[in-house]
Amino acid sequence: MKHYSLQKRSLVTGGAGFLGSHLCEQLLKDGCSVLCVDNFFTGARRNIEHLLGHPSFELLRHDITFPLYVEVDEIYNLACPASPVHYQFDPVQTTKTSVVGAVNMLGLAKRTKARILQASTSEVYGDPSVHPQPESYWGNVNPIGPRSCYDEGKRCAETLFFDYRRQHRMDIRVVRIFNTYGPRMHPRDGRVVSNFIVQALNGEDITIYGDGTQTRSFCYVDDLIDGMVRMMNNEADFIGPVNIGNPVEFTMLELAQAVLELTRSNSRIVYRELPHDDPRQRQPDIALAREHLKWEPRVALKSGLERTIEYFRQLLQIGR
Numbered sequence: 001m002k003h004y005s006l007q008k009r010s011l012v013t014g015g016a017g018f019l020g021s022h023l024c025e026q027l028l029k030d031g032c033s034v035l036c037v038d039n040f041f042t043g044a045r046r047n048i049e050h051l052l053g054h055p056s057f058e059l060l061r062h063d064i065t066f067p068l069y070v071e072v073d074e075i076y077n078l079a080c081p082a083s084p085v086h087y088q089f090d091p092v093q094t095t096k097t098s099v100v101g102a103v104n105m106l107g108l109a110k111r112t113k114a115r116i117l118q119a120s121t122s123e124v125y126g127d128p129s130v131h132p133q134p135e136s137y138w139g140n141v142n143p144i145g146p147r148s149c150y151d152e153g154k155r156c157a158e159t160l161f162f163d164y165r166r167q168h169r170m171d172i173r174v175v176r177i178f179n180t181y182g183p184r185m186h187p188r189d190g191r192v193v194s195n196f197i198v199q200a201l202n203g204e205d206i207t208i209y210g211d212g213t214q215t216r217s218f219c220y221v222d223d224l225i226d227g228m229v230r231m232m233n234n235e236a237d238f239i240g241p242v243n244i245g246n247p248v249e250f251t252m253l254e255l256a257q258a259v260l261e262l263t264r265s266n267s268r269i270v271y272r273e274l275p276h277d278d279p280r281q282r283q284p285d286i287a288l289a290r291e292h293l294k295w296e297p298r299v300a301l302k303s304g305l306e307r308t309i310e311y312f313r314q315l316l317q318i319g320r
């Protein structure tokens with residue numbers, strides 16, 4: 001259906017989640033009209049409360065495993081629980097969200113001729129034998145383990161995106177997101193940055209799994225959203241998959257120490273056994289993003305942590 005307004009209509013699935021809420025905010029700033037779709041499994045109204053009065057913002061409670069009939073110009077498909085505690089809570093629903101959700105959103109994009117971007121993940125590389133991981137690496141993923149509902153669901157979603165392109169010549173984009181942190185992360189998602197900050201602010205022991213020498217790279221949310229929007233808006237024939245993440249690596253021990261320093265907490269660091277299937281090392285190769293999107297992360301860990309700590313300080317005070 002043709003639309004008489006010149007405003008671009010963007011659909012963001014998972015828009016009430018951590019990344020989705022920042023994306024909605026950015027798209028509104030860019031002048032788009034935004035339809036945020038979420039079933040509130042891990043998302044929260046408080047993440048988008050400040051956008052509810054905006055004339056170009058609309059919120060719809062909907063589960064993307066069911067078809068959706070709306071008119072849009074572009075779709076950012078972010079709906080999916082993203083941390084192990086949440087995606088393992090109902091693993092069948094997790095796979096359905098990735099796979100059936102992708103089919104539904106691709107069907108919608110096909111009907112409306114919208115461009116569609118998939119929020120994929122570094123987990124498609126599994127426990128990588130190549131370091132850092134370029135997009136050309138096919139991954140080392142366990143298909144039957146407790147993390148597989150997420151990893152394989154996301155891999156299958158990528159397959160669907162590329163098959164819809166081959167079969168129906170659709171306008172797709174795929175970004176592979178590496179560990180991202182920032183305000184509006186779920187306080188109990190078990191991810192390392194939020195865990196450490198909440199523990200430090202509550203004066204509880206900071207738990208490190210393993211000996212603390214395993215490394216991770218962390219991308220601040222503003223950088224990630226910038227990369228995602230650049231990918232959606234790039235008019236060249238660059239459809240991805242493209243890694244978006246921060247290649248600067250830190251050990252878990254270094255992260256814990258940075259959090260302790262910035263929160264001025266007296267918490268102690270304690271060590272626990274490493275969970276099943278936990279990759280020892282993950283680091284994005286961002287050469288493609290640099291070349292095609294002229295993108296690279298700008299926010300240093302210290303300043304990103306400061307903003308995130310401020311958010312959690314307020315959240316814990318409100319007690320929600």
Ligand SMILES: NC(=O)c1ccc[n+]([C@@H]2O[C@H](COP(=O)([O-])OP(=O)(O)OC[C@H]3O[C@@H](n4cnc5c(N)ncnc54)[C@H](O)[C@@H]3O)[C@@H](O)[C@H]2O)c1
Binds near residue numbers: 079119121
């Ligand atoms: N945050 C990261 O570090 C990271 C890393 C890699 C990939 N990703 C991907 O980015 C996306 C967003 O992640 P996030 O960190 O914001 O997680 P999040 O859990 O905060 O957001 C996901 C949102 O999707 C919603 N949702 C879940 N299932 C749904 C369904 N069936 N229908 C409609 N809505 C549904 C949730 O309620 C939530 O609001 C996910 O697809 C995730 O896999 C995130």
